[in-house]
Amino acid sequence: MTDTDMHALVTGATGFTGGHLARALRRQGHQVRALVRQTDSPAARGLADAGIELVRGDVSDADDIDRAVAGTTHVFHIAAVYRSANHPDSYYMAVNRDSVAHVLASAERHGIERVVHCSTCGVHGDVADLPATEETAFRPGDIYQRSKLAGETLAQRAIAAGAPVSIVRPTGIYGPGDLRFLKLFRGIQNRTFRMVGAGDIAYHMSYIDDLVQGFLLCGSHPGALGETFLIGSDDYTTLNGLVQEIAATLGVQPPRGHIPVAPVMAAASLCETLCRPLGIDPPLHRRRVSFFTKARAFSVDKAKRLIGFEPQVGLAEGLARTADWYRAEGHLRGAPTGIAA
Template sequence: MTSTNKTVVVVGATGLQGRTVTRHLLRDGWRVRALTRDPDGAQAQALARAGAQVVRAQMEDLDSLTAAAEGAWGLFSVQPTVGSPGTAPDFTTEDEVRWGVNVAEAAHAAGVGHLVFTSVAGADRHLSEKVPVNLASKWRIEQHIAELGLPATILRPASFMENFTGGYALRNGTLSTGIAPDTAQQLMAVDDVGAVTASAFGQPEEWIGRAVSLAADELTPVQVAEAIGTALGIPLPYVQIPIEAIRGLSEDFAYANQWLNERGYRADIAATRRIHPAAMDFRTWLERTGAAQISAFLDSARTAGQDA
């Protein structure tokens, strides 16, 4: 099946995943209908200049989603999790699930031919073990997609390499997370998720009905810090944030870190490379885009008078 004269709706188009998926789809010759709550925003305007049709729609508004999906062949769905950049302070897990359900319902009502939903690695273990709430919420959305009988592909990436490009992990001259120094964490570049998504839309006969976990590298936080320090030519020690300190802020976030330390994503890296042989390992990602992003963040933090 060719992509000629095909339209794909990208939900959350101005977000990190949405922008990447839009770029890959446009590169592959798709017509992209980019959904955003703010068509006049800088990110939306950048998508318009790249060739996307920018359309106003909100994931909390089912009618706007359904109208935006009418006549489209495919739809890409991703929802933010609690604490994601740009979400309201009172955004909850129930909001996330409701938004994901709304997108699925809109795809069903509009009769789209292929839905691609990005979940998270490990979500499918929800029935056999206690998983963090951010995995359980994705599983609930996955289940609703299945209940509707949608022609769908589920992608379950591990932690994004991009998580190391800002204040989430870089603070006070260190790399700091709740992961134990000797615990390997699986990683995936967002750009590679965009590439796999475009491949799925381009080969629906191979992808509809599949659910795959994605990870391209596996490093301890000490190795991550060393790789970043080498790429930037700076010392960057790793400091683990005690789980109890995290628990003081959020029980759910504390359990998520505990789960990563004790269980982890368990994606098949070799299988990911069979799907997408060009998937970047962490050092390649640093060379191509990561080091520049981290350097820009550190420069911005210094300019703002922070010791990041």
Template sequence: MKVLVTGGTGFTGKALVKRLLDEGHEVVSLDYREGLKTEEIRQWGATVVIGSVTDREVVARCMAGVDIVQHMAAAFRELDVPNSHYDEVNVGGTRIVLEEAFKVGVKKFIYTSTCGVHGNVDVPPADENSPIQPADYYQRTKYEAEPLVLEYHRKGMPAVILRPAAIYGPGDPERFSMIFKRVSRGTFPMFGSGKTLYHPLYIDNLVDALMLAMEPGKGDGEAYLIADEEFVQIETLVRKVGQALGVNVQIPHFPILPLMIAGHLCEKVCKPFKITPPIFPRRVDWYRQNRAFNIAKAKRDLGYNPRIGLDEGLKRTGEWYRREGYIV
């Protein structure tokens, strides 16, 4: 099939593009700027179009002959932009991609949302019917696009929504790098109790789910939480990273309130100058917001079965960080 991947040079997008090409599909990747990753996926055989999902003409050009749309392009962790940018890309851009996909009659539309739409999980583990309580503008705008996806499903374009948990794995220099870097030094400062729940998602497991969602009749009109088999306390996660690296990590505890205040102050001070703050509320949330999910629905409907467990995933990720020089 011919598959359009929006955001195809992001961490998840690139992994999906590789899998699609390996399985013999034709891939068009829509990305907002040139870079080393765009050249890499070109060499793999993907067609790369440079432009934004907010540009209707570019999106329409990408849709020619497309059978499946994997829509994962989003404004994410962009701290030097106004909040309206998240609305324009995550809601407005999704609307444009949906409209143009519907015009050409694509066979299926897969929208990558986020588990963050559930915010802090009050009664873990959460399922798809748990309260929707996004904690920031990224999570809010990702959820606001979900009803648009379901609207086009009702119009006759099969569509599925996936809500991934905390994605990590080889190839991503950002998401888990801070954890691995601190652990590699032998000490990991823990703010709060360390008992907050966290639910990782290894990149290969997520790509499995994205591929399953493309199959005809699977998950149409539904939303699915996608995560690994187990969730853990964040202090347990830190110790498991230590085991993966062969480091006996020390975990001193500190009160979290000063960190919360510092996060809000840093964001307010840095934002007018378009400077990425060293600490911000979303980063502080890692220490205090529960993320734990029930993936039974995805298992039942999609046939999803996370193949890579946490220990193996952390081992592979640590090896990649060392190989690429992110840690010693």
């Protein structure tokens, strides 16, 4: 295959990870198609401006998936519903499990050369023996993780049946364009953040450019066929270490003080009970509190060994790039420092 004859479908391209991946594929000269729910949304228009073909549809609809897959050579299935507490469990399963079945069926029907499925390191849950590897036991702890494991299980079955599938389990994704860590940055800058629990729990980040590198390798490297890879930074840290690095990036003193886990978890449970019947996302929920309680640290040695994956962006540099983007977008105080993205 030459550098220009891949025709790739990316699901979830209006999101953070899928958007970066779709643009990276386009910069490499590939034809890129994105399945989007609304072709007139700002995110979709940005994809179109980057030369990416838009196909309207929903990943939970088998017919929409089939229309999007037809005529492509590669499928990168990135779309997922993440940690929102205002969706029923059935919605998580429809998006994170059933869409995988639709993608795999269409890929077989249309003779797709490679399917790259995005799972999550969260299928391993709270890791006991650090660092975890791809062989570490599954311990999903919430509906997001259970639904992602259900989707990955379908992909693993397809691999066992001979389908050309690769699976990626990203660690905690961050970088310019991501808003999931903005609340943490703001809390540290405003000195309102307090650690829940001791903060010595392990945490593993994945800078977006490194993660995209992993996806691209899984879509092209012969050694990726039929394999599952944890993809993330070279090293992991602790939540205390992450907070200290962010504080250093922002030029503020690290926050002090810790809040016991139990009352916060109780408050989160109460918020869910009150908000769920109203169909609104509670300001605090148990899956968010679990960020402070579950150990996540992984080895990326398999990806290095089999497909040549090499993380390029260390934590300090990645956080600085992210903070610069937050400042440029008006999300944080202060002027950007000029670190290149």
